[in-house]
Amino acid sequence: MTLxxxxxxxxxxxxxxxxxxxxxFSRRDPELFGNRWERIQSRxxxxxxxxxxxxxxxxxxxxxxxxxxxxxWRSAIEKCGEK
Numbered sequence: 001m002t003l004x005x006x007x008x009x010x011x012x013x014x015x016x017x018x019x020x021x022x023x024x025f026s027r028r029d030p031e032l033f034g035n036r037w038e039r040i041q042s043r044x045x046x047x048x049x050x051x052x053x054x055x056x057x058x059x060x061x062x063x064x065x066x067x068x069x070x071x072x073w074r075s076a077i078e079k080c081g082e083k
Contacts, residue, residue, distance in 0.1 A: 001043065001044060001047055003018075003020050003023075003024070003044075004020065004024060005018055005019050005020030005021075006018075006019055006020075007019075022037075023037060023040050023041060023044070025037055033080075041077075041078070041080075045074050045077060045078070048068060049067075049068060049074070051065075051067060052066070052067040053065055053066055053067065054066075054067070
């Protein structure tokens with residue numbers, strides 16, 4: 001899965017934050033938070049959930065993150081955009 005966004009400096013030493021708003025949808029897109037958006041969100045969360053490790057490839061190399069080990073971590077994210 002390819003995500004287009006930008007990197008921003010983090011708050012701490014050696015921290016970087018990847019930012020991509022609304023899974024690439026425009027704020028004016030009527031499909032934002034609609035069925036297609038929900039499918040993409042579900043696919044991304046499933047990839048994060050299943051990955052062991054999660055591999056993030058970048059121009060200068062790759063980063064390997066361990067599997068998410070937090071109970072109910074998806075629930076707060078899945079509430080994003082609820083009316």
